[in-house]
Amino acid sequence: MTHTRLSDYLQQQQVDDALQQVVHAVSRASNDINHALSKGALAGVLGAAGAENVQGEDQKKLDVIANDLLKATLSAEPAVRGVASEEEPDVVPCHQDGRYLVTFDPLDGSSNIDINSMVGTIFSVLAHTGSEDAVEADFLQAGRQQVAAGYVLYGPSVILVLSTGKGVAMFTLDPDSGDYLLTDDEVSIPADTGEFAINMSNQRFWAEPMQRYIAELLAGKDGPRGKNFNMRWVAAMVADVHRILCRGGLFSYPWDNRKPEQAGKLRLMYEANPMGFLVEQAGGKVWTPEGPILDIQPQQIHQRVPVILGAANEVQRCVDYHQAG
Numbered sequence: 001m002t003h004t005r006l007s008d009y010l011q012q013q014q015v016d017d018a019l020q021q022v023v024h025a026v027s028r029a030s031n032d033i034n035h036a037l038s039k040g041a042l043a044g045v046l047g048a049a050g051a052e053n054v055q056g057e058d059q060k061k062l063d064v065i066a067n068d069l070l071k072a073t074l075s076a077e078p079a080v081r082g083v084a085s086e087e088e089p090d091v092v093p094c095h096q097d098g099r100y101l102v103t104f105d106p107l108d109g110s111s112n113i114d115i116n117s118m119v120g121t122i123f124s125v126l127a128h129t130g131s132e133d134a135v136e137a138d139f140l141q142a143g144r145q146q147v148a149a150g151y152v153l154y155g156p157s158v159i160l161v162l163s164t165g166k167g168v169a170m171f172t173l174d175p176d177s178g179d180y181l182l183t184d185d186e187v188s189i190p191a192d193t194g195e196f197a198i199n200m201s202n203q204r205f206w207a208e209p210m211q212r213y214i215a216e217l218l219a220g221k222d223g224p225r226g227k228n229f230n231m232r233w234v235a236a237m238v239a240d241v242h243r244i245l246c247r248g249g250l251f252s253y254p255w256d257n258r259k260p261e262q263a264g265k266l267r268l269m270y271e272a273n274p275m276g277f278l279v280e281q282a283g284g285k286v287w288t289p290e291g292p293i294l295d296i297q298p299q300q301i302h303q304r305v306p307v308i309l310g311a312a313n314e315v316q317r318c319v320d321y322h323q324a325g
């Protein structure tokens with residue numbers, strides 16, 4: 001069986017040349033990141049880097065390595081006007097005639113690194129419309145403005161998932177050629193589900209509507225929902241969203257009162273928006289209690305947001321509880 005190569009797919013989709021170059025740069029960097037991940041302890045790349053990122057989180061060595069690889073590859077690409085990363089305090093201007101801005105979470109789920117479990121790279125592409133040298137304000141565009149978004153999941157296979165606004169396609173890395181080959185171009189999320197993903201250890205800290213919604217799922221057949229629900233939590237958004245794109249489900253990282261002043265844990269510009277774009281393109285829903293995540297006007301690059309996404313009917317029910325409360 002022959003599979004369409006990523007480069008041929010992008011041409012078939014009539015993606016403009018500059019955007020093709022951006023996607024190819026991400027794909028090259030992901031090959032290098034995958035190589036570093038697979039060497040693991042042999043290359044001494046596991047464990048903490050001994051520093052914190054701008055958000056006060058401990059960086060793993062591989063967070064730094066993945067960030068450096070993506071930053072170097074993307075900033076060498078003439079189509080890239082600027083990049084912003086979870087691991088960089090400030091946005092990084094690149095080429096003055098580049099057409100695109102790229103935000104990324106170089107390694108999502110990095111607490112999984114030391115247990116050899118799934119991690120990924122999440123990216124979002126925006127058109128540049130602002131100043132000559134890219135500045136933070138240029139990046140502050142609502143998620144609906146994204147021209148492309150995707151992720152690479154480093155699991156038993158390496159999978160690139162991409163949307164340029166015409167549905168969602170999945171590509172599997174061929175380790176022999178280094179090419180990403182199309183393996184699914186009809187990704188869609190059923191409106192109903194019997195599976196949810198949430199970190200249950202935070203239950204007592206959630207707002208009342210989220211407590212109610214999850215309690216009803218846990219009550220299963222004997223509760224108001226009248227059916228049993230299964231639960232999964234990989235602790236890497238990239239892997240939890242991948243499962244939802246493959247077999248459906250609901251995912252949430254809600255607001256909680258451990259740090260009441262913090263909107264949520266996940267970051268809008270390089271986690272919630274790109275994943276939200278993919279989920280909407282696959283027919284799912286993406287909300288925060290105040291409204292659709294993709295409509296939020298960002299205020300800053302490292303902004304956080306509560307996230308509810310996945311099966312449209314379940315997301316709607318969860319949001320209805322918030323809006324009623």
Ligand SMILES: O=P(O)(O)OC[C@H]1O[C@](O)(COP(=O)(O)O)[C@@H](O)[C@@H]1O
Pocket residue numbers: 057086105107108109110111199235236237238253265
């Ligand atoms: O450890 P927790 O609180 O369950 O959080 C898990 C969440 O944190 C994240 O790992 C944050 O991503 P980073 O590893 O990029 O900081 C999400 O991917 C995941 O959904």
Ligand SMILES: [Mg+2]
Pocket residue numbers: 105107108109237271
């Ligand atoms: Mg992350």
Ligand SMILES: [Mg+2]
Pocket residue numbers: 063086105106107108109110
């Ligand atoms: Mg990260």
